[in-house]
Amino acid sequence: MHNSRGEIGLGKKRSTSVSSRALSKTIDEIFIRFSSALRTAQIYEPNNQTFIGHIHSLFSLLENILSQEGGASFRFQENTLFFNNTRIKFDFFSYNNFKFLADEFREKDIGAIGFEPGLSDKELSEFIVLLANPPENKEASFEDISTQLISRGITHIFLERIHPYDAAARMKAEKVKPAAKKVFFRSIKHLKESFENNKENQKLQLKTTRRLIQAMVDLISRDESFIIGMTNIKNYDDYTVNHSTNVAVLSLCFGRRLGLDKEELTELGLSAFFHDIGKLDIPEEILDKKDKLSEEERKIMEKHTLHGVEKLLSLKDSSFLPVKTLYVVLEHHLWANLSGYPNYWKRNKISLYSKIVKICDFFDSVTTERPYRDYVLTWDQALSLMLEKSGTEFDPVLLKVFASMVGVYPIGSxxxxxxxxxxxxxxxxxxxxxxxxxxxxxxxxxxxxxxxxxxxxxxxxxxxxxxxxxxxxxxxxxxxxxxxxxxxxxxxxx
Ligand SMILES: [Fe+2]
Ligand SMILES: [Fe+2]
The missing domain is CATH 2.30.30 (SH3 type barrels.)
Structure with a gap:
């Protein structure tokens, strides 16, 4: 055993997993209280009872941490939060509070915030009021808040300026939307080309696909709501192409909320992008048929899952493709209760990525106009239809996360x-x-x-x-x- 600090930290974490879990719960609570206090202070005067209540709870949580840890510092770095140098993971409930605070801090150029023992509730309350009412000159808000801390005698709270790298990321924020549009339409174009090339048995250009998916992952971490809104673009091009791009975008946002890391997200995005690639082998008369498919036509249609797997396996550059993609192509029409198709299913388990793509696939499809359907659902109608199928067609836990992602009044409604x-x-x-x-x-x-x-x-x-x-x-x-x-x-x- 080494005695380096890292080892000690790790050992401590292992032996007291209960208390580290309790700590992360406390940190979640701090975020809820902090963001509620800040939001209340943005609307009301400091003597408002709700505000005082939030400050009171926040103060006792912090006081508790200070007495246990001797200090409390939160550092925002590259969209990650560190508490006393430990990286904090979020579930999807606490994520929103974290994001709100991270955005507020980033806007004011704050990279880290620390509290020291001796902190008083008056200091805490004044500090939050300061944050809630930033000075006119946004450019100088960091200096201004720091000066005010000193002049008001707030000595147990300290701020650190944002790291230049993160400041650069913030500067680029204005460019996120045009960049997102570009990546979105380039993806459609690329997918269309790879589909067309594939008809002539050429390569799929998987390296380019991977790069596009990685670009999407980066953009989503900057402005998720805008990018989800882009999936309102329907039938911009050939249905399957536009649909596949939308399913990739939705799956990436979804996967990110589930805590997948960048590499996992890239694999998920690729899988979603190609989920319907087997449809290239289905005649258009069947794909776009207005009337109900005959039994025989339905069987041909359902084969797109198997065709997709064959197609991907036969690619020259198939080594660039994650194995998980094959599962998604095969399983994305299987139900959570194992019905659906392919119907000779022997496995008793469906992969996580397949379940994610299944949800996004269904959602995008019923919210898009199609020749064979005389209805199109709005986002909330689609969600309520899906919630009725929770547990039978869709994985109930995942569906809940998805519903919270697109929201009661989803972006774009x-x-x-x-x-x-x-x-x-x-x-x-x-x-x-x-x-x-x-x-x-x-x-x-x-x-x-x-x-x-x-x-x-x-x-x-x-x-x-x-x-x-x-x-x-x-x-x-x-x-x-x-x-x-x-x-x-x-x-x-x-
Ligand atoms: Fe499909
Ligand atoms: Fe699909």
């Missing part, structure tokens, strides 16, 4: 407000309690006239009346209002 304006949901509210209050872009005024309106935050309150300025009444089907949701995403440059 058209909503009617109580002010009689219409809007498109642009960004979900990270706080579960405020799920019904996303950010919405106004697209018509009160008289139904189309406008290029501003993006409003539905948590905005009317200060004199003490009530919300606007609320969502219900979600609407964009086709009935002749609205192309995708246009609003594509028009949005930042």
């Amino acid at each position: 058209l909503v009617a407000l109580n002010t009689e304006e219409l809007g498109i949901v642009m960004e979900a509210n990270p706080e579960v309690a405020l799920m019904l209050r996303p950010k919405v872009k106004l697209i018509t005024d009160r008289n139904g006239k189309k406008i290029d309106g501003e993006i409003i935050d539905l948590t905005e309150m009317n200060p004199t009346k003490g009530e919300y300025k606007r609320s969502i009444v219900k979600s609407l089907d964009p086709r009935q209002y002749n609205i192309q949701v995708a246009d609003y995403f594509l028009a949005q440059e930042n």
Whole structure:
């Protein structure tokens, strides 16, 4: 046994797994309290009872940690959080709170925040009020907050400036949306080309596919909601091509929420991208047939899973393809209860990636117009249909995570407000309690006239009346209002 610090740390973690679990629970709670306190301070005065309540809970959590650990520091680095130098993992519930705080800190150039024993609740409360009301000059907010800490005598909280690498990542944030669009359309183009080339038995250019998927993974870690919104682009090109890109995007966002690492995400993305590659061998008359398929046609259609596996195995560059991809191609129409097809199934288990792709595949498909179906579902209709099939067709736990990802009012859905304006949901509210209050872009005024309106935050309150300025009444089907949701995403440059 070595006596290096790393070894000691590891040993300690192993022998006290219960207490390390308790610690990560405490850290989760700190994030919930911290983000709630900050959000409350953004709306109310410091003497507000809710705010005082949040500060009180946050303070006792921190005090507890300080007495056990002798110090508490949170460091945000490359979208990862370290607590006293240990990397913190999130489940999907705590992730939103982490993301909210990480964004707030990044905006103010804060890379790390530390608390020292002796911290008082007054210091904590003043600090959060400071964070909630940043100075006019955003460029200098780090200096400003640091100076204010000193001038107010807050001596048990210290800040560290963001690492230049992360600052650079933040600078690039304005470029995320144009970059996301580029990657999205390049993926469609690339997939189309590889499908066409494949018909002539050429190589699939898997290296390029891998690079595109990696680019998507990076972009998703920067702006998930925008990229999920892009999957509202339907039938831009050949159905299978556009659909495969959408399923890859949704699966990547989903996998990221499940905590998969970059390499795993790339494998998942590749698998999702190629899930329907076997459809290349199915005649178009069957693929796009308006009427119900005959028994024989249905059998041919179902063969796309087997054809897909054969096709991938016969590729010259198939060594670039993860084995998991073969499973997804084969299993993506199997149900959680093992019915579905291929129906001679002998295994009693379906791979995780197949279950993920199954959910994203179904979701994208029922929300897209198809010649053989006279209905298209809105996102919330699709979700409620899927929830009815939870446990039979879909894995119940995964489905819950997926539902929370696309949300009650998912990104890209058209909503009617109580002010009689219409809007498109642009960004979900990270706080579960405020799920019904996303950010919405106004697209018509009160008289139904189309406008290029501003993006409003539905948590905005009317200060004199003490009530919300606007609320969502219900979600609407964009086709009935002749609205192309995708246009609003594509028009949005930042
Ligand atoms: Fe399929
Ligand atoms: Fe599919």
